[in-house]
Amino acid sequence: MKKIIFYALAAMAVLSGFAFGPKTLKRKLFSNKASSWISYEGKHPLHSWKAVCREVDCVVTYDEDEAKLETVAISAKVMAFDSRNTNRDSHALEALEALTYPKINFTSAQLSRNESNLIINGSLNFHGVTKPMSITTKTYTEGNTIRVEGAFPVKLSEFKVERPSLLFVKVEDEITIHFSFTFRTQ
Known part of the structure; x- marks a missing residue:
């Protein structure tokens, strides 16, 4: 009976990660809403033109032992992008079918480092279409604050967005997404 209890306790210790050696401390960090944004x-x-969204949620998994980011998930509300022109913004909401596709989401599959860059491979879900995406970012650490910044192109046609037109001329197919997220590690 003592053997069975010992094995049961040992199995629970292994499964819980406390059995042998130190446990890696990983935490979820949420972006600071006051200083984080995404734009196109x-x-x-x-x-x-440029439209900015400050109603964006970004969460990362942070490995405290290695002081590195491991996963990223981002979600932005389509209706929250503001170009400071209500007419243009309302046309953008129509073209993007914001009521049908209210959010833009990105989730990472793999993060790697290349010199001073953080390369995030994952999937972008935009306008009901999900595509693989590789984004090269810069990370800056200042005390207990991490800032991640970057930009990447998106072709509207790849996400089945009907491009709006002005005077019978359509907007360019490629837009550029810029972003900046800050996180506190403590």
Whole structure:
């Protein structure tokens, strides 16, 4: 009977991660909403514009022992992008079918380092279409704050977005997504 109890306790210790050696401390960190944002830049032959979204959620898994990010998940509300032109924003919401596809989501599959860059491979879900995406970012650590910044192109046609037009000329197919997220490690 003592043997069975010993094996049961040993199995529970192994399964819980406390059995042998130190446990790696991993925590979820949520981005600071006051200083985090995502934006897109669009172009038309007559003008270009930028729309910013500050209602974006970003959570990362942070390995405290290694002081590194391991996973990333981002979600932004389509209706929260503001270009400071309500007419343009309402047309964008129509083109993006914001009521049908209210969010843009990104989830990482793998993070790796290349010199001073953090490369995030994952999936972008936009306008009901999910595509693999590789994003090269810069990370900055200042005390107990981590900032992750980057940019990447997105072709609207790849996500089945009907491009809006002005004077019968459509906006360019490629937009550029920019982002900046800050996290506190303590």
